[in-house]
Amino acid sequence: MVNLPTTPADVLPFIIAIITSHTFITLVFFPGFVHLLIVVMALTWYERKLLARIQLRIGPLYAGGPGGILQPIADGVKLIFKEVMIPYKADKPLFLGVPLALAFLAALPFAVIPFGQHWVIANLDVGIVFVFAVGSLFPSMILIFAWASNSKYPFLGGLRSLFQQVAYEIPMWISALSVVMLAGSLDLVNIVNAQQKLWFIIPSFLSFVVFFIATMAELERLPFDLPEAEPELVAGWYTESSGAVFMVIFLAVYMKLYMMSSLVTVLFLGGWWGPAFLPQPVWFILKTLVVATFIIIPRGVYPRLRVDLLIKVGWTRLLIIALANVFVTVVLLSTGVLSAWGL
Amino acid sequence: MVDLTIPPDLTFVILTTITLLAAIMALQAKELIYGAISLAISFIGIAGFFVSLDAPYLAMLQIAVYVGAVVVLILFTIMLVRREEADKVETPEGGEGAAGLWIAGLLAVSIAGVAALAGPNLPTAPPPANLPISQLGPVLAGSYAVPLIILALLLSAALLGALVLAKVDR
Numbered sequence: 001m002v003n004l005p006t007t008p009a010d011v012l013p014f015i016i017a018i019i020t021s022h023t024f025i026t027l028v029f030f031p032g033f034v035h036l037l038i039v040v041m042a043l044t045w046y047e048r049k050l051l052a053r054i055q056l057r058i059g060p061l062y063a064g065g066p067g068g069i070l071q072p073i074a075d076g077v078k079l080i081f082k083e084v085m086i087p088y089k090a091d092k093p094l095f096l097g098v099p100l101a102l103a104f105l106a107a108l109p110f111a112v113i114p115f116g117q118h119w120v121i122a123n124l125d126v127g128i129v130f131v132f133a134v135g136s137l138f139p140s141m142i143l144i145f146a147w148a149s150n151s152k153y154p155f156l157g158g159l160r161s162l163f164q165q166v167a168y169e170i171p172m173w174i175s176a177l178s179v180v181m182l183a184g185s186l187d188l189v190n191i192v193n194a195q196q197k198l199w200f201i202i203p204s205f206l207s208f209v210v211f212f213i214a215t216m217a218e219l220e221r222l223p224f225d226l227p228e229a230e231p232e233l234v235a236g237w238y239t240e241s242s243g244a245v246f247m248v249i250f251l252a253v254y255m256k257l258y259m260m261s262s263l264v265t266v267l268f269l270g271g272w273w274g275p276a277f278l279p280q281p282v283w284f285i286l287k288t289l290v291v292a293t294f295i296i297i298p299r300g301v302y303p304r305l306r307v308d309l310l311i312k313v314g315w316t317r318l319l320i321i322a323l324a325n326v327f328v329t330v331v332l333l334s335t336g337v338l339s340a341w342g343l
Numbered sequence: 344m345v346d347l348t349i350p351p352d353l354t355f356v357i358l359t360t361i362t363l364l365a366a367i368m369a370l371q372a373k374e375l376i377y378g379a380i381s382l383a384i385s386f387i388g389i390a391g392f393f394v395s396l397d398a399p400y401l402a403m404l405q406i407a408v409y410v411g412a413v414v415v416l417i418l419f420t421i422m423l424v425r426r427e428e429a430d431k432v433e434t435p436e437g438g439e440g441a442a443g444l445w446i447a448g449l450l451a452v453s454i455a456g457v458a459a460l461a462g463p464n465l466p467t468a469p470p471p472a473n474l475p476i477s478q479l480g481p482v483l484a485g486s487y488a489v490p491l492i493i494l495a496l497l498l499s500a501a502l503l504g505a506l507v508l509a510k511v512d513r
Contacts, residue, residue: 129403136411
C-alpha cells in the first residue's frame with residue numbers, strides 16, 4: 001500500500017510503485033495490451049502464411065525478417081496512411097465509433113482469462129459469465145456498423161451475422177455448462193485448476209466438439225463465413241470500411257480469434273497445465289495457437305455452408321448434442337466415475 | 344500496492360448520471376437506432392449498479408439478457424421496419440380493458456392460490472448478503488421457490504397481455 005505523494009521527493013517512488021505493481025504489469029504488458037497487440041499482429045501473418053502453404057503458395061515474403069514476418073507492420077502503416085472513405089449518407093459517428101467498440105469488446109475478456117496461476121488481470125468469480133456477456137454484445141455492434149454504412153451489402157452481411165451469432169451462442173453457452181458443472185465453479189482460474197489431473201476435453205468430449213463448432217461460427221470462419229461471403233457480399237458487413245477503420249475492424253476480428261481460442265484452451269485443454277519444463281504462460285499460448293491453427297485451417301480447405309443448413313445445424317443438431325452432454329455430465333458426476341481425478 | 348479504487352459515493356453518482364442520461368436519450372432520440380443504443384447504455388449502467396451492490400452474477404446476466412438479447416431484438420425490429428412505417432404507431436381499439444381485467448383477475452387468483460398452498464413455508468427473512476453463487480440455486484429453488492413461482496406467474500401474465508395488445512382482428 002503506497003500513499004498518494006505529498007512532497008516532490010515522493011513522486012518518483014510513487015510512479016515506480018505503480019509501474020511495478022502486479023495490476024499495472026498484467027494490464028499493460030502480459031497478458032495485457034502489449035502482449036495482445038504482438039500476438040494479434042503475429043496471428044494475421046500466421047494465418048496468411050498457413051493458408052498459403054495449404055494452397056501451395058508462399059505467402060508474405062518480402063517484408064523483412066524470415067518469411068516476411070514484418071508484413072503486419074507494413075500492412076498497418078499502409079492502412080493508417082490510406083484515406084478513410086465514408087459512404088455518402090452513412091451515419092458518421094457510428095461508422096467511426098463502432099469499430100473501436102468492437103476492438104475494445106474483443107480485448108475485454110482477456111481481463112479475466114488466466115494465462116497462468118498468477119497471470120490474470122482480474123480474478124472474477126463469475127469469469128465465464130463475464131466472457132459470454134461481453135461476447136453477446138458483438139452481434140448488435142456488427143449490426144449497428146452494418147446499418148451505419150448505409151449500403152446494401154454490409155446490411156445483408158450484418159443481418160446474416162446476427163442470425164448466425166445468435167443461433168450459435170446458445171449451444172455454446174450450454175456446452176460450457178457441462179464444464180462449469182465438472183469444475184463446480186464459474187471462476188476461470190478454478191476451472192483451470194480443476195483440470196490439473198484430467199483435461200475436460202476427455203470427460204466432456206461432445207461439449208468440446210459443440211463448443212469448437214460454435215466458436216467457428218461465432219468467429220465467422222469457414223465453413224461458417226456467410227456474413228462475409230466474398231462472391232455474393234463483397235466483404236460482408238465491413239464492405240464499406242477502408243483505411244484506418246478497416247484496420248481497427250481487422251484487429252478486432254483477430255483479437256476475437258485469439259480470445260475464443262484461449263477460451264477453448266481454458267475450458268477444455270487444461271489452460272496453463274503442462275510438464276514443468278516450460279513456464280505456465282508459454283504452455284497456455286502454445287495450446288491457444290494450436291486451437292487457432294485448427295480454426296484457421298478449414299479456411300483453406302472447406303466450401304461455405306448454405307444459410308438454411310447453417311441455421312438447421314445450429315438449432316437442431318448442436319443444441320441437442322450440447323443438452324445431451326449436460327445429462328452425460330450429470331450421470332458421470334453423480335455415479336462418481338470421475339472421483340479418481342478429483343472431480 | 345497502490346489503492347486507486349474510486350470511492351463508492353462517486354461510483355454511485357457517475358452510474359446514476361450515465362443511466363439517467365442514457366434513459367432520457369432513449370426516449371428523446373430522433374433516430375430510433377440512437378434510442379436503442381442509448382437504451383443499451385442505460386442497461387449497462389444498471390448492470391454497473393448491480394456490480395456496486397456486490398451482485399456481479401446478476402450484472403453479467405443483465406448485460407447478456409438485456410443488452411445482448413433485448414436490444415438486439417429492438418435493433419432488428421427497427422431495421423426491418425421501413426422508416427415511414429416506424430413513425431406511425433397504431434393502438435388497437437377496444438377489448439383491451441376487458442382482457443386486462445381478466446388477466447389481472449386470473450393473476451390475483453393464481454398468486455393467492457400459490458401463497459395459500461405454500462402457507463407457512465413462505466420466507467420471512469431476507470436472504471443473507473454476499474451469498475456465494477454456488478448457494479444461489481439452493482436458495483432460489485428451496486426457500487424462495489414460492490416467490491419464484493409468483494414471479495413466473497407475473498411474467499406469463501405480462502406475456503398474455505402483450506399477446507392481447509398485439510393481436511390484430513382479422
